[in-house]
Amino acid sequence: MSNYVINHLKELESEAIFVIREIAAQFENPVLLFSGGKDSILLTHLAKKAFYPAKIPFPLIHIDTGHNFPETIAFRDELVEKLGVKLIVGSVQEAIDKGRAKEETGADASRNSLQIVSLLDTLEAYKVDAAMGGARRDEEKARAKERFFSHRDEFGQWDPKNQRPELWNLFNGRKNYGEHFRVFPISNWTEMDVWEYIKLENIDLPSLYFSHQRDCVVRDGVILANSEFIKLKEGEEVVNMTIRYRTCGDMPITGAVESEADDLVKIIEEIATTRTTERGGRADDKRAETAMEDRKKQGYF
Amino acid sequence: MDYQDIELLRFTTAGSVDDGKSTLIGRLLYDSKSIFQDQLDAVEESSKSKGFDYVDLSLLTDGLKSEREQGITIDVAYRYFATPRRKFIIADTPGHIQYTRNMVTGASTANLAIILIDARKGMLEQTHRHAFIASLLRIPHAIVCVNKMDLVDYSEEVYDTIVSDFKAFSSKLGIKDIQFIPISALNGDNVVNRSEKMDWYQGSTLMYHLETVHISSDHNLVDCRFPIQSVIRPHTLENQDYRGFAGRVDGGVFKPGDKVKSLPSGFVSTIKTIELNGEQITEAFAPMSVTMTLEDEIDNSRGDMIVRENNVPEVSQDLEVLVTWMSASPIQARTKVVVKHTTNETVGMVKELKYKIDINTLHRIEAIDKVEMNDIARLSIRTAKPLFFDAYKKNRQTGSVIIIDEQTNETIGAGMII
Numbered sequence: 001m002s003n004y005v006i007n008h009l010k011e012l013e014s015e016a017i018f019v020i021r022e023i024a025a026q027f028e029n030p031v032l033l034f035s036g037g038k039d040s041i042l043l044t045h046l047a048k049k050a051f052y053p054a055k056i057p058f059p060l061i062h063i064d065t066g067h068n069f070p071e072t073i074a075f076r077d078e079l080v081e082k083l084g085v086k087l088i089v090g091s092v093q094e095a096i097d098k099g100r101a102k103e104e105t106g107a108d109a110s111r112n113s114l115q116i117v118s119l120l121d122t123l124e125a126y127k128v129d130a131a132m133g134g135a136r137r138d139e140e141k142a143r144a145k146e147r148f149f150s151h152r153d154e155f156g157q158w159d160p161k162n163q164r165p166e167l168w169n170l171f172n173g174r175k176n177y178g179e180h181f182r183v184f185p186i187s188n189w190t191e192m193d194v195w196e197y198i199k200l201e202n203i204d205l206p207s208l209y210f211s212h213q214r215d216c217v218v219r220d221g222v223i224l225a226n227s228e229f230i231k232l233k234e235g236e237e238v239v240n241m242t243i244r245y246r247t248c249g250d251m252p253i254t255g256a257v258e259s260e261a262d263d264l265v266k267i268i269e270e271i272a273t274t275r276t277t278e279r280g281g282r283a284d285d286k287r288a289e290t291a292m293e294d295r296k297k298q299g300y301f
Numbered sequence: 302m303d304y305q306d307i308e309l310l311r312f313t314t315a316g317s318v319d320d321g322k323s324t325l326i327g328r329l330l331y332d333s334k335s336i337f338q339d340q341l342d343a344v345e346e347s348s349k350s351k352g353f354d355y356v357d358l359s360l361l362t363d364g365l366k367s368e369r370e371q372g373i374t375i376d377v378a379y380r381y382f383a384t385p386r387r388k389f390i391i392a393d394t395p396g397h398i399q400y401t402r403n404m405v406t407g408a409s410t411a412n413l414a415i416i417l418i419d420a421r422k423g424m425l426e427q428t429h430r431h432a433f434i435a436s437l438l439r440i441p442h443a444i445v446c447v448n449k450m451d452l453v454d455y456s457e458e459v460y461d462t463i464v465s466d467f468k469a470f471s472s473k474l475g476i477k478d479i480q481f482i483p484i485s486a487l488n489g490d491n492v493v494n495r496s497e498k499m500d501w502y503q504g505s506t507l508m509y510h511l512e513t514v515h516i517s518s519d520h521n522l523v524d525c526r527f528p529i530q531s532v533i534r535p536h537t538l539e540n541q542d543y544r545g546f547a548g549r550v551d552g553g554v555f556k557p558g559d560k561v562k563s564l565p566s567g568f569v570s571t572i573k574t575i576e577l578n579g580e581q582i583t584e585a586f587a588p589m590s591v592t593m594t595l596e597d598e599i600d601n602s603r604g605d606m607i608v609r610e611n612n613v614p615e616v617s618q619d620l621e622v623l624v625t626w627m628s629a630s631p632i633q634a635r636t637k638v639v640v641k642h643t644t645n646e647t648v649g650m651v652k653e654l655k656y657k658i659d660i661n662t663l664h665r666i667e668a669i670d671k672v673e674m675n676d677i678a679r680l681s682i683r684t685a686k687p688l689f690f691d692a693y694k695k696n697r698q699t700g701s702v703i704i705i706d707e708q709t710n711e712t713i714g715a716g717m718i719i
Contacts (some may be wrong), residue, residue: 003584004517004520004522004554004584004586005308005516005517006588006589007306007307007308007309008307008308008309008387008388010589011309011588012309013590014549014588014589014590015588015590017549017577017590018530018549018590021530021531021547021548021590022530022644024531025530025531025603025644048578049577049578050547050590051533051547052533052577052578052579052592053533053535053537053540053543053545053579054533054534054535054536054537054540055535137379137381138380138381144378144379144380145376145377145378145379163376164711164712165402165403165405165406165627165712165715166406166712167405167406167409167410167701167703167712167715168409168410168697168698168701168703169410169549169698170641170642170643170701170702170703172641172703172705172710172712174639174705174710175710176710187379188379188381188390190381190383190388192383193388
């Protein structure tokens with residue numbers, strides 16, 4: 001390699017920082033959607049680098065379903081404190097209490113789709129015109145065609161057939177009043193890139209990502225954490241297992257993997273040999289083949 | 302192998318129905334083991350439910366429900382895979398003429414273009430189109446894959462004829478680096494593994510070529526260009542006077558101590574530091590995102606550009622551009638538009654429509670009164686304020702603009718400055 005080449009992680013970093021800076025420059029009220037998962041933690045880390053030595057010039061928004069892992073909430077509060085950044089919490093429980101959203105019933109009930117209501121309400125309440133998220137194109141087929149700057153109409157909806165073309169590194173964030181954008185600075189990263197970069201930069205993660213012992217329930221082949229949010233079906237039993245998480249959503253829907261990987265090196269080794277996708281353990285994607293596409297059209301992350 | 306130290310190659314593929322593009326991509330993903338079991342299961346199930354008696358690898362690249370219903374790709378889809386040597390991003394685009402704008406979009410960020418030719422059919426109108434778009438967008442490298450060699454008995458003669466036909470056509474285009482490879486995407490010949498059926502072919506496989514093509518000189522390393530994205534002012538006690546210029550290098554090599562000039566003000570200063578996250582950087586070049594501080598207090602803001610004193614871009618309100626029209630509404634002369642260039646944005650007026658290019662024959666069509674979706678045309682634009690630009694052939698970043706509709710805010714045109 002000649003001297004004037006940067007490796008792919010630095011190139012992805014550079015691209016993401018460029019996009020984050022564009023968001024800050026092109027919009028009046030941008031926010032970072034913080035789920036507590038590794039991708040949004042990575043995004044927060046990149047935002048810190050983009051504006052250093054100034055602080056991150058926009059707040060983080062967390063949509064609290066009430067079904068989060070306690071580890072996620074503790075990690076979030078610590079990170080916000082350390083960075084000195086503002087945190088806005090949108091509560092699904094509140095949306096339910098106000099009658100804005102209706103709880104699902106049955107043993108497979110989840111609050112995943114209820115987040116859409118809280119998210120859109122929160123974005124509206126804070127007059128957010130750009131919400132950046134840690135979604136990646138390699139995660140799911142509906143995301144493979146997502147733009148960096150993804151336009152949403154006044155109802156928060158995505159129209160996959162009418163997306164703006166994106167050329168070179170010219171991002172068009174112009175919009176009419178009431179519309180907003182979702183922006184995805186790490187669109188081009190893969191799961192492996194994320195882990196390699198976390199290792200390279202020594203980024204702290206919640207303990208959920210590393211191997212640990214936990215009481216679990218195996219449902220339809222998915223390993224779920226036993227918690228107050230899960231109702232046991234007939235024939236199901238609670239087993240203590242050695243697991244870790246590859247993604248972190250709500251407790252009742254995020255599938256774990258059996259794993260002994262307790263540090264980054266072992267996790268990367270595990271991912272290099274794994275045969276299922278990261279979202280393969282997400283019960284929310286298994287509802288229908290186009291579950292993600294359908295939710296995205298309605299305004300999901 | 303150290304995964305952390307590999308390069309990123311972005312390439313584009315254009316293809317029409319039946320030329321084997323999706324199968325080729327499926328093959329690259331499959332043979333590089335970038336396909337997961339659950340994805341493969343889904344594709345197997347889908348193949349079965351469609352009544353196919355083989356696993357259709359092309360289904361791996363199908364995206365949206367609306368596309369699957371129609372059995373076509375209507376948009377640019379991005380795919381990812383990595384080998385021990387490189388990481389790859391594929392911009393997978395449809396190849397039919399009505400999707401020229403999608404091809405142009407995919408090509409705009411590519412280092413390399415794969416042009417597929419069906420060995421049974423040879424050069425077609427669409428081959429001309431794909432090659433022309435690759436040259437128009439100045440993709441530095443092209444690989445012409447003569448596909449479906451299994452259906453012409455792996456004939457060297459058929460291959461040689463196609464290669465010489467292509468060369469005769471492409472000599473007019475000015476693509477710097479073109480390689481030719483005979484392949485069968487369906488059987489995997491010369492894709493990742495060498496074909497045993499074509500001993501007459503001495504060149505490398507497609508994958509080897511993708512892994513080794515020299516891309517380090519794809520960026521302009523001569524003409525220093527640093528468009529400012531924003532100014533970083535921390536307003537904290539320890540950083541009272543800090544004023545950093547945030548941006549991404551679009552050309553040249555910047556070092557601390559370099560004498561630089563700021564546009565449009567013309568003020569000259571010296572680079573004090575180049576940094577990111579507090580870490581000092583000794584040399585910054587494209588495509589690095591950095592923060593620059595200067596020795597003198599200069600009032601730069603977003604849209605300004607830092608360059609070398611003796612090497613400045615063109616500064617003008619008049620642009621001559623080749624555009625690809627992206628919008629269903631045609632454009633006529635005297636239309637007001639918004640022009641976005643680097644980190645700059647200004648209003649402008651389309652003054653004149655000069656000619657269209659027939660992208661199948663490369664002929665010029667003069668005396669036009671409008672430019673329609675998927676047309677490639679030369680326009681003159683006058684902007685309200687000066688822009689600092691280079692010719693697109695000199696720098697793909699400082700030589701490109703997008704044109705935006707003032708009312709709808711849609712991106713309606715993509716322009717390359719002549």
